Amino acid sequence: MKLLRIMLKDLRLLARDRSALVFLVLVPMVIILVVAETQSGGGSQSILFPVVNDDQGPVATALLKVFKEHLTVQEVDRATAERLVAVENKAPALLILPAGMSKRYLTDKPSKIELLTDPAEWTELQAIKVIMLLADREAASLGDPFSEDLLTLEERSLTGKRLKFTSLEQNVPGFSVMFVLLNLILSVAYGLRDEETWGTNVRLSMAPVSQAEILGGKLMARLVVGTAQLLLLLLFGHFTYGLNLGHSPLTLLLVAIAIVFSMACFSVIIAAVARTREQIIPVGLSAVFILAALGGCWWPFFEQPKWMQVIAQGVMTTWSMFAIHDVMLRDRGLLEVAPKILFLLAYGLVSFGIGLRLFRYAET
Amino acid sequence: MSTVARVWVAPLWLMALVWAGAAHAATPLEYTRSTLEQARAIVANDRPHNEKLAALSELLKGFLDTDTMGRDALDKHWTQFSAAQQKEFLALFRELFQRTYVQKLLLFQKPDFAYGGETLSDGKATVDTKIITPRDEFAVTYQVRPAGDRWLATDIKIEDMSLTANFRRQLDRLLSKSSPEEVLGRMRKKYGPNGAGGDEDL
Numbered sequence: 423m424k425l426l427r428i429m430l431k432d433l434r435l436l437a438r439d440r441s442a443l444v445f446l447v448l449v450p451m452v453i454i455l456v457v458a459e460t461q462s463g464g465g466s467q468s469i470l471f472p473v474v475n476d477d478q479g480p481v482a483t484a485l486l487k488v489f490k491e492h493l494t495v496q497e498v499d500r501a502t503a504e505r506l507v508a509v510e511n512k513a514p515a516l517l518i519l520p521a522g523m524s525k526r527y528l529t530d531k532p533s534k535i536e537l538l539t540d541p542a543e544w545t546e547l548q549a550i551k552v553i554m555l556l557a558d559r560e561a562a563s564l565g566d567p568f569s570e571d572l573l574t575l576e577e578r579s580l581t582g583k584r585l586k587f588t589s590l591e592q593n594v595p596g597f598s599v600m601f602v603l604l605n606l607i608l609s610v611a612y613g614l615r616d617e618e619t620w621g622t623n624v625r626l627s628m629a630p631v632s633q634a635e636i637l638g639g640k641l642m643a644r645l646v647v648g649t650a651q652l653l654l655l656l657l658f659g660h661f662t663y664g665l666n667l668g669h670s671p672l673t674l675l676l677v678a679i680a681i682v683f684s685m686a687c688f689s690v691i692i693a694a695v696a697r698t699r700e701q702i703i704p705v706g707l708s709a710v711f712i713l714a715a716l717g718g719c720w721w722p723f724f725e726q727p728k729w730m731q732v733i734a735q736g737v738m739t740t741w742s743m744f745a746i747h748d749v750m751l752r753d754r755g756l757l758e759v760a761p762k763i764l765f766l767l768a769y770g771l772v773s774f775g776i777g778l779r780l781f782r783y784a785e786t
Numbered sequence: 787m788s789t790v791a792r793v794w795v796a797p798l799w800l801m802a803l804v805w806a807g808a809a810h811a812a813t814p815l816e817y818t819r820s821t822l823e824q825a826r827a828i829v830a831n832d833r834p835h836n837e838k839l840a841a842l843s844e845l846l847k848g849f850l851d852t853d854t855m856g857r858d859a860l861d862k863h864w865t866q867f868s869a870a871q872q873k874e875f876l877a878l879f880r881e882l883f884q885r886t887y888v889q890k891l892l893l894f895q896k897p898d899f900a901y902g903g904e905t906l907s908d909g910k911a912t913v914d915t916k917i918i919t920p921r922d923e924f925a926v927t928y929q930v931r932p933a934g935d936r937w938l939a940t941d942i943k944i945e946d947m948s949l950t951a952n953f954r955r956q957l958d959r960l961l962s963k964s965s966p967e968e969v970l971g972r973m974r975k976k977y978g979p980n981g982a983g984g985d986e987d988l
Binding site for chain 2: 478479530
């Protein structure tokens, strides 16, 4: 009987925290939705594949027909194709079908087709290569069955020296970013709510400093810790697994600072939404999981369905991963990464502004 | 009509019929055009790929002289094959050549043919045609020989490349390192009754 009463009392206490109850169900549902959509989403159809069709002949038409069954094929000129792959990183590779390829094919003369890649998008690239193999088999079955390979593929990286990457090069930075985000959101939110418990907020409110200065100062401390944490995790990947950290330590440092700055500032919004200590875990965890999943921390960004990729353009984890990939996988320098660094800094400032407006200490 | 008259008129009627038949036998160009236009209709049809393949193979059986092509393709190696092997080779080569030609034709989704002239020499003929696509055109020349009221293609040249000569080069290379039985074995695997087709080199 006593056991039952204690149980009922605790259930009543839990039922009072309605937001916690909502997050108890809502968080797993959202995560399940995101994971399910990513794993079973657009498949290879969501992969953009620019093709420079200089041939315009029947063999090119036959190849394109196969590609179009599996990929989002865009026939464009070479400059546009290179921009989509190397500058905008919207496509993992571009294919050049040379002029006269059909004539050479039909007269059993070999042709060289070029695949210019962005190896940083290695999973999508793998999908494209599998489909190219399929198309090649189909083209071969259309041509002379006696003959040797009439289409030879030459692969070249447009964005760096290497042609291949491993899953570690996705996972180490991805999980590093996620754990830094987790640390920032929980530490900022708990730190601010703890001040209510300790009464520090009342003393601070009497001090001659603005709330922006108070929050800003606190975030600066988190920025230092978070940046050190991110760099240490990436160094761990470098020394343990031999991951490339790019050729410029300064670029890596600035990217790390920009990433942590955007996340630390965003943490203030989470601290504002989670109005009690009890709400921090469900609200914080759901934010971390959703941002990590959308931003490509758990899996390559382009594996997500198109609609998720569009939404993901609005979250800082996406731009953090883009910037890290630019440094680590594409070996880009400061000038090339600068737009992403500036975006992350701007994202942080806007988040800080919103957080500042929303955040209120509970009345003590 | 008197009996004498009947005796003279009957053979004249017969001769007239034979002459009329000869007069209406298709020229090499007309026969090639007729075959290719039927092929075009099949290729341009919306039927599934395999059905088109089967229809084209059936049509081309009456146009391709694959026995002559097969003998030409084996060239100096012809005598290395026993009579039974030669017979089997020609059967497999028929399947191989038809598949090669038909599948090349099917690369063109809606081919348009243009017809040049015909050149007759020593009872054989050459017919010049073109496959026209929106951006390009492909010269295809048929070497044909008379066979009754038909003309049979003994070689096809695409952009001046002879398909028979191409097979000759490949078979010569293969037979320089493999026996006739080994080559037949590989052809059987692909083009025999239970052949899997495929794209790997023989």
